[in-house]
């Protein structure tokens with residue numbers, strides 16, 4: 233046997249356009265403290281969050297994804313029909329099957345594209361970026377649409393003091409395609425399943441819906457539960473190391489970096505990573521958490537869109553992105569902004 237014919241793709245890939253969707257309803261800390269025993273001052277000081285968006289009924293995972301994707305497509309100059317792969321990163325598409333990516337591909341006009349969802353929580357966008365880059369360079373795909381989307385308000389107990397003020401909703405999308413120059417650096421990624429209990433759904437669906445599971449004889453809608461402090465320490469210390477490895481892998485020194493856009497989990501985590509990485513003071517830092525809370529898979533693309541739209545960051549700049557969250561999972565890479 234003479235072996236198989238294999239395909240090779242473009243030498244490099246890059247993000248060609250980014251778009252976001254933020255739900256209409258603004259929920260400020262004054263509203264949050266009607267649900268939990270807390271204060272505006274505590275929430276701002278401990279997390280940085282002043283307000284967040286919670287989706288209204290019509291702002292579904294699909295609707296937010298399509299809105300964000302259309303913006304990303306417009307900005308990239310790529311037609312929906314050119315997209316041959318759609319990856320949706322989410323933990324809040326509440327159907328076990330089918331994946332939401334297939335309907336999104338059809339409704340956008342990416343007819344027949346390979347389409348699937350991934351579950352990598354707050355690292356979802358960075359996982360999807362790494363996959364898109366590999367698919368394009370291997371020849372498996374030419375243009376990939378990636379979407380990070382969450383309606384975390386659906387699975388957050390608004391009376392739980394450790395999560396109610398943090399989690400929020402939104403969608404961010406990016407079109408990734410071939411490039412003459414490197415636009416996506418090597419990913420540094422991994423997981424730590426020994427710490428999977430730190431952020432988890434309270435019950436699997438079958439137990440949650442079974443009234444005999446609970447002492448009150450009622451089914452209980454499953455929600456996120458989180459041990460904030462160990463997550464905080466893991467993110468602040470371990471993730472700085474991962475971020476430094478992503479910079480090393482891309483051959484980028486702290487002084488070469490223009491923008492730092494980590495997952496928007498907590499402003500204090502961002503500050504701790506910034507200090508540990510010894511980044512110069514003129515590096516632009518994403519602070520989307522202040523107005524949008526933690527939107528998990530949507531947080532990195534939404535933060536990038538905010539920086540690009542406000543003019544704080546520009547096309548062609550070198551940017552470090554890193555996502556980390558439930559699993560535990562993490563992924564970071566250096567990108568060139570579209």
Ligand SMILES: CC(C)(COP(=O)(O)OP(=O)(O)OC[C@H]1O[C@@H](n2cnc3c(N)ncnc32)[C@H](O)[C@@H]1OP(=O)(O)O)[C@@H](O)C(=O)NCCC(=O)NCCS
Nearest residue numbers: 269270271274278279354393460461463464497498556557
């Ligand atoms: C959630 C988080 C903001 C809490 O901050 P923290 O500094 O770790 O706070 P702790 O849990 O240690 O609690 C400190 C004190 O605040 C109190 N507290 C906890 N939640 C509170 C709230 N919502 N409002 C007011 N006080 C609160 C605690 O009872 C504790 O009081 P005590 O000192 O009297 O015992 C922080 O741990 C965090 O951001 N963790 C990471 C979250 C995250 O990124 N999750 C997603 C990963 S993708």
